[in-house]
Amino acid sequence: MRAYVIISSTSTIDGRIASKDSYSELSCKYDKIRQHVLRSEVDAVMVGANTVRIDNPSLTLKYYPGKNPLRVIVTDSGNVDPNLRVFTLPPATIVYTRNNTDSLKELAIKGVIIRYFSQICEIITDLYSNFSVKRVMVEGGGRLNWSLVKDNCVDEIRLTVSPRIFGAGISIVEGEGFIGKISPNFQLHSAYICQCGQEVILNYKKTDKKD
Template identity: 55%
Template sequence: MRPYIIIFSTVSIDGRLASKTGYSELSCPYDKQRQHELRSRVDAVMVGANTVRVDNPSLTVKYAKEKRNPIRVVVSGSFNLDPSYKIFTTPPLTIIYTSNLKNDKKIEVFNQKGVLVKKFTNIYDIFQDLYEAFNVRTVMVEGGGHLIWTLIKNKLYDEIRITISPKIFGNGVNLAQGEGFNGEDAPKLNLIDAKICECGNEIHLIYKQN
């Protein structure tokens, strides 16, 4: 068993999460509120390690009416993470899933901060563990591109919610940053909803798997 998985991202017109310099400020205030409203309704929010290193997010709820913070999950194969990042220094619970558990001293530092460090061998293990050990039934995945690609490649998602921001980067981090599909193998999703953002300059799309 696994949780219901929602990928949520805001991208440029050309499908980039960030520019070649790492700039990723794409959301208008209404989009941020939409993001945080969903964040407040899920059981866990997940990001890849590079998102933590580049953006240093807290992943708490700020712009929603209900200030309910989900469990935060960081996926890091290398365990190259600094314990001083915001996500490790503020509540609520944070879990790091890594395939590298060789640095016992670093694990102890995280444990002293109340951060759990757990081993995974494949991406399926993470969602099964969240479901069984932490009673997580819904997960919101907010990036980055490599993590999102892994989930899409392995069909480990139920919805993709995308906001199209009126910018063009021309280069940078793709929504799904990976080796890519052959054209005939690319998944074709079902469009569930499309609406113009309240700002009048963005579009929010909701897709589901076939």
């Protein structure tokens, strides 16, 4: 058994979540509220280490009331700054890594939970089995999204399309890519125009997901 995984992201028309200079402010106020409503509905929110390095988020609820979810950081290298906002406790934070570093030892002293993994879907299973996490919201970035999609651990994608075009930068899914005919197929579940009148909200679910 594993947790249900929802990728939640806002991209440009050309599918970028950040520009070549790392600009990523794409959401209108309604989109930010939607993101925080989803945060309030899940048990954990997951991001990659590069996202916390660049954006330094707190990953807590700001635009909607509720209980803060467990925060999950994924890092291959284990090289993360212990002074980042996401490591200010509470709420609880877990770092999943493939390496042991001095910064991780410092985080453990602060109360951050350190776990090790080899395959990305092991994280989703571990969260379910050991932390009672039933639903995970993934807020990217592109490489983490790619790893989860590649290993078939994504059940749903909630995507807001912003009216910008970057032309280069980070894609919502950033990896070596699939052969076209055998690429994963998601089914459109809903689509509507945002209250701001400028963004489109798309909801996709995995076609082979059984309820």
